[in-house]
Amino acid sequence: MPEPIDFYFDFSSPYSYVAAHRIEALAQRHIRAVSWRPILLGPAMQISGNRPLVDQAMKGEYATRDVPRLCRLYGIPFAWPTPFPVATLAAMRGFTWLNEQNPDQAIAFAKAVFHAYFADGRAIADAAVTTAVAGETGIDPDAFAAAITDPTIKARTKDAVDASIKRGVFGVPFVFVDEEPFWGVDRLPLVDEWLARGGW
Amino acid sequence: MPEPIDFYFDFSSPYSYVAAHRIEALAQRHIRAVSWRPILLGPAMQISGNRPLVDQAMKGEYATRDVPRLCRLYGIPFAWPTPFPVATLAAMRGFTWLNEQNPDQAIAFAKAVFHAYFADGRAIADAAVTTAVAGETGIDPDAFAAAITDPTIKARTKDAVDASIKRGVFGVPFVFVDEEPFWGVDRLPLVDEWLARGGW
Numbered sequence: 101m102p103e104p105i106d107f108y109f110d111f112s113s114p115y116s117y118v119a120a121h122r123i124e125a126l127a128q129r130h131i132r133a134v135s136w137r138p139i140l141l142g143p144a145m146q147i148s149g150n151r152p153l154v155d156q157a158m159k160g161e162y163a164t165r166d167v168p169r170l171c172r173l174y175g176i177p178f179a180w181p182t183p184f185p186v187a188t189l190a191a192m193r194g195f196t197w198l199n200e201q202n203p204d205q206a207i208a209f210a211k212a213v214f215h216a217y218f219a220d221g222r223a224i225a226d227a228a229v230t231t232a233v234a235g236e237t238g239i240d241p242d243a244f245a246a247a248i249t250d251p252t253i254k255a256r257t258k259d260a261v262d263a264s265i266k267r268g269v270f271g272v273p274f275v276f277v278d279e280e281p282f283w284g285v286d287r288l289p290l291v292d293e294w295l296a297r298g299g300w
Numbered sequence: 301m302p303e304p305i306d307f308y309f310d311f312s313s314p315y316s317y318v319a320a321h322r323i324e325a326l327a328q329r330h331i332r333a334v335s336w337r338p339i340l341l342g343p344a345m346q347i348s349g350n351r352p353l354v355d356q357a358m359k360g361e362y363a364t365r366d367v368p369r370l371c372r373l374y375g376i377p378f379a380w381p382t383p384f385p386v387a388t389l390a391a392m393r394g395f396t397w398l399n400e401q402n403p404d405q406a407i408a409f410a411k412a413v414f415h416a417y418f419a420d421g422r423a424i425a426d427a428a429v430t431t432a433v434a435g436e437t438g439i440d441p442d443a444f445a446a447a448i449t450d451p452t453i454k455a456r457t458k459d460a461v462d463a464s465i466k467r468g469v470f471g472v473p474f475v476f477v478d479e480e481p482f483w484g485v486d487r488l489p490l491v492d493e494w495l496a497r498g499g500w
Contacts, residue, residue: 144358147357147358148356148357148358148359149351149356149357150356150359151349156348156349156350156470157347157348157349157470158344158347158348158465158468158470159348159350159470159471159483161468162468162470162481162483165481166483169500170490172500173490173493173500265358268358268361268362270356270357270358270359270362271359281362281365283362283366284486286484286486286487286490287486289489290370290373290486293373300369300372300373
């Protein structure tokens with residue numbers, strides 16, 4: 101049985117938002133599952149020395165134009181949120197908790213968070229807002245709110261981030277197909293090719 | 301008459317090398333010419349705060365794997381040159397001089413320089429080596445060697461770099477289609493789409 105495709109993302113990453121809209125159809129074409137893996141990009145950026153795109157002269161201006169252009173092409177609802185970027189700890193911890201019990205529900209939650217932030221401009225850095233988003237997907241908000249402050253969940257979230265860095269995830273979106281790494285939403289066509297050919 | 305596609309690159313950029321192998325076929329599909337525009341990436345990097353890929357932890361390791369993988373897929377001869385990267389002043393000045401007289405010959409020279417560095421590992425930072433490469437493409441080596449030390453050519457080269465920064469070229473390869481900017485070799489499929497649709 102082939103392994104799932106590992107899809108690393110950060111809830112605050114616009115290119116991850118685009119990838120989240122395309123990764124499942126891509127995987128399905130090759131009869132593969134997707135393992136959704138949110139991370140916190142901050143720690144990886146400290147190691148690689150990268151700064152958030154929007155903080156970089158010239159490159160930030162390009163991204164401001166580029167993301168909406170991609171979303172228009174793919175028919176993905178998008179509006180630049182304010183503030184941007186934000187800390188995504190609540191969403192990541194919530195996902196970690198959900199994923200242990202019900203991965204499909206975790207994925208539905210992840211999509212709802214992405215939509216809340218990048219389509220509706222909601223303040224997902226606010227734990228109360230992220231809890232409300234969880235509630236809207238059918239999750240018990242009280243259980244969610246308790247989980248995201250649970251020390252065990254916090255520790256597992258930290259472990260997940262550390263593991264992603266050990267694996268080489270320096271940016272998002274990042275995809276592994278059978279240990280072969282692909283960075284960036286622009287590489288999804290190459291992921292498609294790798295899956296079709298079984299590598300080269 | 302539609303404008304040419306503007307293709308910005310640095311002779312020391314591996315992703316530019318890949319793009320150089322694909323840009324003409326892409327343009328031809330849409331009956332467009334390509335305006336080849338070498339730049340020096342150093343000045344733009346100083347402004348944007350970027351560092352060469354290979355100097356970045358994690359990201360550099362990924363690129364070391366990624367470039368050969370791309371080249372294998374596209375059938376482009378490639379071997380990591382040493383040293384890498386290098387200063388490409390001689391090649392850029394040579395191109396500037398050639399382009400004023402014979403753009404087609406300038407393009408042939410550009411392709412020869414790319415091949416010399418990324419396929420044959422030759423020391424293109426050495427003006428004598430770049431002059432030899434020019435000679436191998438049918439250019440008078442003495443005239444070439446004189447041109448690349450000519451103050452007027454030096455000034456025009458500097459102007460070209462300044463103009464590229466003003467235009468927003470923060471990295472290479474960089475393509476403009478009718479003033480619409482596309483950064484990165486991964487965006488060539490999007491360039492293709494933009495040309496096919498006339499934008500969106």
